[in-house]
Amino acid sequence: MLDKNIAHDVINCALEHGADFCDIFVEKKDSQSVSFNSSEVKDIQSGMNFGIGVRLIYGTKSLYAYTNSKERDDLIKLTQTLAASYKTGSQALMQDQFNTLTYQEIKSFINKEMPLEEKINNLKSLDSKIRAQGEYISQVNISMIQYQQNIEVFNSKGLYAHEVRPYCRVATNAIAKDGDKQCSGSWNPGARGGDGFLDSLDHDWIAEYLGKKTKTVLYAEACPAKTMDVVIDNGFGGVIFHEACGHLLETTSVEKKSSVFWDKKGEMIAHENLSAVDDGTIDNLWGSISIDDEGMPTQRTQLIKNGKLENFLSDTLGEMKTGHKRTGSARRQSYKFAPASRMRNTFIEEGPHSNDEIIQSIGDGLYCKSMGGGSVNPGTGEFNFAVEEGYLIKNGKLDKAVKGATLIGRGEKIMKNISMVGKNLDFAAGMCGSVSGSVPVTVGQPMIKVENILVGGNS
Amino acid sequence: MKTKEVMEKVIELSLANGAQGSDVILSEGKSFSASVQNADLDKYEVSGSKILGVRVIKDQKIGLSFTEDFTADSLEVVVSKAIENSQFSKVNENAFIANDSKESSSHIDNKTEEIEVNDLIELNKELESKVKELDKRVSGSPYNGVSENESKSHFLNSNGRYCYEEDYSLSCYTSALIKDGEKNSLHYYGSVAKKLSELDYQKCIDESFHHAKEWLDASPIKSGKYPVIFSIDQMQSLFGAFHRMYSAKARMEKSNPMSEKLNQQIFSKNLSILDVPTYEKALFASPFDSEGYARKDLTLVENGVLKNFFHNSETAAFFKEENNFRAARGARSALSVGGTHTLIQKGKDSEKDLTSQKYLMVHSMQGLHSGLNFMSGDFSFGASGYLMENGEALQAVNGITVAGNFYDLLNEIDGIGDTIHSNSSTSFFAPTIRFSKLTVAGV
Structure with missing residues (x-):
């Protein structure tokens, strides 16, 4: 994509202007999306993004600029503009050529070329199966986005790294209606992969899941509002760890000492039954990357082991500012963002408890079968996330369905309240927004029990 | 090639490839931003980018494509992709390119003064230092920055309609992170303006510090039903989260709960809501929609009756209703609809009457993207605020959730104030509204 001689000149321009470090991020993204509504194709779009980001680091200060141009003069001018804001001496220039990084590539779904017409028929089939769940399904919206992100990283240490990342995600949404009652439910699987992932989707399972979920929520009563013990089922339930703890372990939050965990490495920050990992190396997963956006091979990072904080998620600046070693976690939405330490595939590891043991341990509580998204205030650790499908628990057994529940709390407190961990680990795809934009991530967990968490509801 | 020539070339290629009509959006943006930490520059970013999106209609089917590469080859590719995509779209009898005679219109609101980057950085240093000076417990200002943004948007269609808009803004924001033993609290606030002198940086400091300090000792209130007043920014967030209820596109797609409610009483009779593109108190004006048509004020709800949905040319044709020129489309998105600035008409109640007796003042909500x-x-959101009585704070409140039903909530209004307030980004204008009850989960 970018001529290596131009990259070399840009980096030397930065060094000549006194930068301690310079890296260049080149991105070309080809995308295609198809959306369905009322069993017809609503929109089909193709697109191409291309841009280059140049970062200069002086000490621990980051200067960043981006452009759509790959012309030498434009990039040099951009670099000079950045450098002009931070006047200093000059560094030794880079003499050698770039060394190409070799790394173990994370596997993607086996690709299967599907013509556009076949993809559309695939989605049509999914649409009709969801509608077949019952007349209460009044509308189905489906969209599919596929893109291939082609990246290059050059830096002043002589690194050249390159990766092609294929992504595919399908968003399904069903609306259920009965008289004046209306509700919607969604299921949005995604993966590192292309047409092969689309081909692998189990339409019968998705249709049945959405049919049952929307029917349940349509007739559910409002959830009672109070503090109670809560069971959160596997898969997307892992958003609790992502929000309540994961963001607070990113060095972007640690470096400002705004994270409540910034000085807790080696300490017990969670219940002894809880171990958690952020792993960018898992084949096929939506949040997997072979190299991060600074060109470092990604890693499996043990965050918490039996309740003890083991590691943070760190990038180049994070390491400079906090001393925590880089973990291959530098990520960004696109060339329009400087990289920052971000989660990849984050999950609670399997524990010793069966699902029955967990539910039977609760006298009066809430079972959250499926979760919506959430957010966290990284300064205070206050998090919230939504329950899409929930059931009350009475005397160790599932009771009536409830809707409109939200769980809130503080990360440092809730991590100690996750007292039981099941064995049915599963993953789910999501988008995570933070300082370096919106990036694909996976959340995951087996079933867990959280003691004494505040449940917000309308009853 | 100049910008308009690029767009003309794309339209020429579209027509040469068999399209009956085509329109092109080209957006350009330039920005500068900086962040100061511990009295020193921490981050500095400059950017420049542009993107072109084309929509073609061929055989009454729509195809879309976009590119950030403006070489001749890429322009041919973007058109051929759009044409190819159109083959797989449904036949859409209501899709057409605005067929008015050739017209050009523009709205230019560009910068009126040269800003030195160093002035902005110094302002940012001052924001941080002044927040820290207020209390020794302020351990930092983790969100603290300034930015300058310029945007240009061009629209051209195959019937010769051309529209150009240019906008400019400055912004600053800061935060106060207060720590006292095991307790901590964080709040931030921002200001947007056209001129450096109009940035309300003192309010950024005051708001950030005041709420962070108060919430340091905040606690939950008892669970129950409470009368509620939302701060103007939170009211904007809540109304914004349900703004799609006015979308004729969502109605066309059978994904709008208000689909069957046109001209029906949906809210309290005291509530009237308008969409006002060129409201004088708004920082930005939005005089043209994304099909190049001039917009006028639009009544959405009048005395509680739903009077209009947002229409573009396609939705208006579909419903055989009048187009009210609320087309919304970016270079990389399909034609949709959207509003501009919201104005809720003032009522007759004084602030004193509205703030009598006990009520919950909601100043911050979390989870608006997921909890509804x-x-x-x-809806059910995490919230912070104050338990109030006769306008005085009895208790700072956090660790609670507020839950209800938005469509019911707007029928449960105790009073509407007689003064219009503006939110911090001057896009939402409303009086104080006291809602009779929301469910609060606390202790």
């Missing part, structure tokens, strides 16, 4: 169901109207 647009179709049912149910």
Whole structure:
């Protein structure tokens, strides 16, 4: 994509202007999306993004600029503009050529070329199966986005790294209606992969899941509002760890000492039954990357082991500012963002408890079968996330369905309240927004029990 | 090639490839931003980018494509992709390119003064230092920055309609992170303006510090039903989260719970809501929609009756209703609809009457992107604020949730104030509204 001689000149321009470090991020993204509504194709779009980001680091200060141009003069001018804001001496220039990084590539779904017409028929089939769940399904919206992100990283240490990342995600949404009652439910699987992932989707399972979920929520009563013990089922339930703890372990939050965990490495920050990992190396997963956006091979990072904080998620600046070693976690939405330490595939590891043991341990509580998204205030650790499908628990057994529940709390407190961990680990795809934009991530967990968490509801 | 020539070339290629009509959006942006930490520059970013999106209609089917590469080859590719995509779209009898005679219109609101980057950085240093000076417990200002943004948007269609808009803004924001033993609290606030002298940096400091300090000792209130007043920014967030209820496109797609409610009483009779593109108190004006048509004020709700949905040319044709020129489309998105600035008409109640007796003042909500169901109207959000009585704060409150049903909530209004307030980004204008009850989960 970018001529290596131009990259070399840009980096030397930065060094000549006194930068301690310079890296260049080149991105070309080809995308295609198809959306369905009322069993017809609503929109089909193709697109191409291309841009280059140049970062200069002086000490621990980051200067960043981006452009759509790959012309030498434009990039040099951009670099000079950045450098002009931070006047200093000059560094030794880079003499050698770039060394190409070799790394173990994370596997993607086996690709299967599907013509556009076949993809559309695939989605049509999914649409009709969801509608077949019952007349209460009044509308189905489906969209599919596929893109291939082609990246290059050059830096002043002589690194050249390159990766092609294929992504595919399908968003399904069903609306259920009965008289004046209306509700919607969604299921949005995604993966590192292309047409092969689309081909692998189990339409019968998705249709049945959405049919049952929307029917349940349509007739559910409002959830009672109070503090109670809560069971959160596997898969997307892992958003609790992502929000309540994961963001607070990113060095972007640690470096400002705004994270409540910034000085807790080696300490017990969670219940002894809880171990958690952020792993960018898992084949096929939506949040997997072979190299991060600074060109470092990604890693499996043990965050918490039996309740003890083991590691943070760190990038180049994070390491400079906090001393925590880089973990291959530098990520960004696109060339329009400087990289920052971000989660990849984050999950609670399997524990010793069966699902029955967990539910039977609760006298009066809430079972959250499926979760919506959430957010966290990284300064205070206050998090919230939504329950899409929930059931009350009475005397160790599932009771009536409830809707409109939200769980809130503080990360440092809730991590100690996750007292039981099941064995049915599963993953789910999501988008995570933070300082370096919106990036694909996976959340995951087996079933867990959280003691004494505040449940917000309308009853 | 100049910008308009690029767009003309794309339209020429579209027509040469068999399209009956085509329109092109080209957006350009330039920005500068900086962040100061511990009295020193921490981050500095400059950017420049542009993107072109084309929509073609061929055989009454729509195809879309976009590119950030403006070489001749790429322009041919973007058109051929759009044409190819159109082959797989449904036949859409209501899709057409605005067929008015050739017209050009523009709205230019560009910068009126040269800003030195160093002035902005110094302002940012001052924001941080002044927040820290207020209390020794302020351990930092983790969100602290300034930015300057310029945007240009061009629209051209195959019938010769051309529209150009240019906008400029400055912004600053800061935060106060207060720590006292094991307790901590964080709040931030921002200001947007056209001139450096109009940035309300003192309010950024005051708001950030005041709420962070108060919430340091905040606690939950008892669970129950409370009368509620939302701060103007939170009211904007809540109304914004359900703004799609005015979308004729969502109605066309059978994904709007208000689909069958046109001209029906949906809210309290005291509530009237308008969409005002060129409201004089708004920082930005939005005089043209994304099909190049001039917009006028639009009544959405009048005395509680739903009077209009947002229409573009396609939705208006579909419903055989009048187009009210609320087309919304970016270079990389399909034609949709959207509003501009919201104005809720003032009522007759004084602030004193509205703030009498006990009520919950909501100043911050979390989870608006996930804790609601647009179709049912149910919502449940984390919240912070103050338990108030006769306008005085009895207790700072956090660690609670507020839950209700948005469509019911707007029928449960105790009073509407007689003064219009503006939110911090001057896009939402409303009086104080006291809602009779929301469910609070606390202790």
